[in-house]
Amino acid sequence: MEVSSIMPKRPKQFHNESMSGYLFRLFKSNHFMPNSNYLRELELTYAQLLNNEVSDEIFYRICPWNRKRDFTYMNNTKSILGVLNDSWCNKLIQKNNLKFCPLCIQENFYHQLEWCILPLKMCTKHFVILQEGCGTCSKPLDYFSFIQQSCIFCLSPLNRLSIDQIQCDIFSNSQLNLKKTLIFREKSVVFDLEANDYIELVFASIRFLDGFKDFTGFSQDNMDIFHNRKYKTKSSINLAIAFSNADWLYTNFPNHFYYVLDLFIAKYKGMKRYGAFQHFETVVKRDCFTEIRDAFHQYCIQKLESGIIRRDFGVFREEPKLLQKRKIIRREEVKIEKGVTYGKMFRLAKNNLVQMNQSKRNEYYIDQTTLDMYLKEEKRWITKKEAALILGIHAASLESLIRSDLFEVSLKYSGKSKRINLDEVKELVARCRGELVKSIPSDYISFHDALIKYTIFNLSIVSLIQLILSGVLIPVRQNSEVTLREIYLNNDKLYKCLIAHKERNLTEKGYFFSDLLKVFKIGEKRLHRLLKEHNILPDIVSHYKDGRARFLYKETSKKRIQEVLVTNKKIRD
Ligand SMILES: [Zn+2]
Ligand SMILES: [Zn+2]
Structure with missing residues (x-):
C-alpha cells in the first residue's frame, strides 16, 4: 500500500513549522494514528517522531507530494544543529516536553521549529515567555497532545494560557541573538563568533556563572543551570538565563568578566575552581578567542602576582609561557627557576639593578622585567x-x-x-683569525711559538695582537672556528716587523751606550773618549738595583756624535 494514499488531506506546511509538528497535524487532519507497523515500514522510531528527528528521506515517504513542491521546509532538529558538534544536542535541543508561545498558537495553531531550541524560552515575535508542558497539571507535553490541544494526563484542554511579557532587554536581546545564531546561522553579537564557537564559549563561561545571582536582573533567583527538573526535562528557562548572563559577561569587556571571575575565585576553591579555569583555558586557546584569551591570561597573571592563585594552577600548566609574562615573582621561585641566590638578589636590589619589594607577609617579590634584563646583560x-x-x-x-x-x-x-x-x-x-687556508705553509709560525721565539725582541702578546689588528701581519688558519692558539703568522714578515719596530723604538726612546757602539761600529774606548772630549752627556741615566747605571742618549745626542765622527774623518782624510 502506498503510504501516502491513506492521507488524502494535505495541509500546507508553515515555513517555520517543525517537521514533527507538521506530521502530527497531517495525521490529525486525516484522522490517522501512526501505529507500530506503519512506523516499522518507514524505518522510523516513535522517539524520533516525538523529538522532531525525522530525516528528509522519511519525511518524503510520508508525504511524497511535498517533493514536487518548489520548496519544502526541512525543519527537523538536524536543521538547528547543522554544523554544530553533535555533543551539543543534549544541551541545545528541547526533548520530552514541548513549549509554545501562547500568543502565536492563537494566531495559527502549529508547532514552530525554534521552540525546539532548549535555551530559547521567549517568543521572538511576541516577547513573552514560552509556555512549557500542560498549563493545568504541568506534566510534559508531546506533539500528539499539542496537536490534539489537550493534555493526555489530565485531559484538560490546552487553553489555560498565561502571558508573561518580558521586560528585561538584556534577556530578550540575548534570546533574539540566540535564534539568529542557531536558526539563521548569523555570527554571534559577542566577539562575532561562528555558532559552534559561540556555544562553546557560553558553556565554558557558564561554569563561572552557575550559583550566582542573575546578573541581568531578569530573575531574582540564583542561577541553577545544570540542575535537571522532574520528568527528566531540562530547564529551558535556566539555560536561557545562563545564555543571557554569558552575553552580559562579555559586554563592557573585560569589566564584567573580571568582576565575575573575582566572585568565582572568592567563592570556590579546589577542584571546582581548578576545573573551570582549566576548561576555559582549553576553549579559548583557539584563534577566534584571542581577545578573550589575552584578557583571561592577564587576569590569571595578576592573581598569581597577588598570591591569590598559585603557579600550579591549571592555566599555567596549559600555557607555561604565561608564567614568563608575570611582572613580579616570589623570591623562592627566582632561586629555583633562575638559580639566583638570595645574597645575589639582595646585592642587585641594593645596587638598584633589580627591583625587589617586601610584602606585608614578609615575602620578597622580584620584578621580573628588571631581573631578566639584568640576567640577559649578565650573560654578556x-x-x-x-x-x-x-x-x-x-x-x-x-x-x-x-x-x-x-x-x-x-x-x-x-x-x-x-x-x-x-x-x-x-x-x-x-x-685576529685571518684567512682560511687548506694547509699551513712551512714558513709560518704559530701565534704561541712566535711569542716564545721572539722574547728577545720583547714581543708581548699585546704587541703581537696589535700587529695583526693594524693589518701589518695577516694570519692564516685551517679551521673556520679558531682561537689565537690556532692561528699562524709569516715568520719572515714577523721578524722584519720586529726589527723595524726595534729601530723605531730606538729613534723614539733613545740609544744605550751599547746601541751606539753597534750603530757607529766603533770601539768602546774611542766612544768614551769622544763623548768626554766633546762633552756629550747622556740624556737619561737610569740606575739599576745593584747600583750600576745605564746611560741613554736621545736622537739629538746621537746626531752630535755622528757629526763629530764625520768631521774627524774629514780631518783624517
Ligand atoms: Zn508568539
Ligand atoms: Zn495536564
Whole structure:
C-alpha cells in the first residue's frame, strides 16, 4: 500500500513549522494514528517522531507530494544543529516536553521549529515567555497532545494560557541573538563568533556563572543551570538565563568578566575552581578567542602576582609561557627557576639593578622585567678564565690585554671580580683569525711559538695582537672556528716587523751606550773618549738595583756624535 494514499488531506506546511509538528497535524487532519507497523515500514522510531528527528528521506515517504513542491521546509532538529558538534544536542535541543508561545498558537495553531531550541524560552515575535508542558497539571507535553490541544494526563484542554511579557532587554536581546545564531546561522553579537564557537564559549563561561545571582536582573533567583527538573526535562528557562548572563559577561569587556571571575575565585576553591579555569583555558586557546584569551591570561597573571592563585594552577600548566609574562615573582621561585641566590638578589636590589619589594607577609617579590634584563646583560659579561678559553691564551695574560683597553670591563656583574664584555672578546678573535687556508705553509709560525721565539725582541702578546689588528701581519688558519692558539703568522714578515719596530723604538726612546757602539761600529774606548772630549752627556741615566747605571742618549745626542765622527774623518782624510 502506498503510504501516502491513506492521507488524502494535505495541509500546507508553515515555513517555520517543525517537521514533527507538521506530521502530527497531517495525521490529525486525516484522522490517522501512526501505529507500530506503519512506523516499522518507514524505518522510523516513535522517539524520533516525538523529538522532531525525522530525516528528509522519511519525511518524503510520508508525504511524497511535498517533493514536487518548489520548496519544502526541512525543519527537523538536524536543521538547528547543522554544523554544530553533535555533543551539543543534549544541551541545545528541547526533548520530552514541548513549549509554545501562547500568543502565536492563537494566531495559527502549529508547532514552530525554534521552540525546539532548549535555551530559547521567549517568543521572538511576541516577547513573552514560552509556555512549557500542560498549563493545568504541568506534566510534559508531546506533539500528539499539542496537536490534539489537550493534555493526555489530565485531559484538560490546552487553553489555560498565561502571558508573561518580558521586560528585561538584556534577556530578550540575548534570546533574539540566540535564534539568529542557531536558526539563521548569523555570527554571534559577542566577539562575532561562528555558532559552534559561540556555544562553546557560553558553556565554558557558564561554569563561572552557575550559583550566582542573575546578573541581568531578569530573575531574582540564583542561577541553577545544570540542575535537571522532574520528568527528566531540562530547564529551558535556566539555560536561557545562563545564555543571557554569558552575553552580559562579555559586554563592557573585560569589566564584567573580571568582576565575575573575582566572585568565582572568592567563592570556590579546589577542584571546582581548578576545573573551570582549566576548561576555559582549553576553549579559548583557539584563534577566534584571542581577545578573550589575552584578557583571561592577564587576569590569571595578576592573581598569581597577588598570591591569590598559585603557579600550579591549571592555566599555567596549559600555557607555561604565561608564567614568563608575570611582572613580579616570589623570591623562592627566582632561586629555583633562575638559580639566583638570595645574597645575589639582595646585592642587585641594593645596587638598584633589580627591583625587589617586601610584602606585608614578609615575602620578597622580584620584578621580573628588571631581573631578566639584568640576567640577559649578565650573560654578556664573562670571567677572565672564560675569556682566556675563548681567546686560547693563558688567563694570566688577560690583565695586559685589559690594560691595553682591548676590552671593556665592568665590576657590576659580579660581587668582587672584573667581568669582560663577551662580545668584544669574540670580536677580537674574529678580527685576529685571518684567512682560511687548506694547509699551513712551512714558513709560518704559530701565534704561541712566535711569542716564545721572539722574547728577545720583547714581543708581548699585546704587541703581537696589535700587529695583526693594524693589518701589518695577516694570519692564516685551517679551521673556520679558531682561537689565537690556532692561528699562524709569516715568520719572515714577523721578524722584519720586529726589527723595524726595534729601530723605531730606538729613534723614539733613545740609544744605550751599547746601541751606539753597534750603530757607529766603533770601539768602546774611542766612544768614551769622544763623548768626554766633546762633552756629550747622556740624556737619561737610569740606575739599576745593584747600583750600576745605564746611560741613554736621545736622537739629538746621537746626531752630535755622528757629526763629530764625520768631521774627524774629514780631518783624517
Ligand atoms: Zn508568539
Ligand atoms: Zn495536564
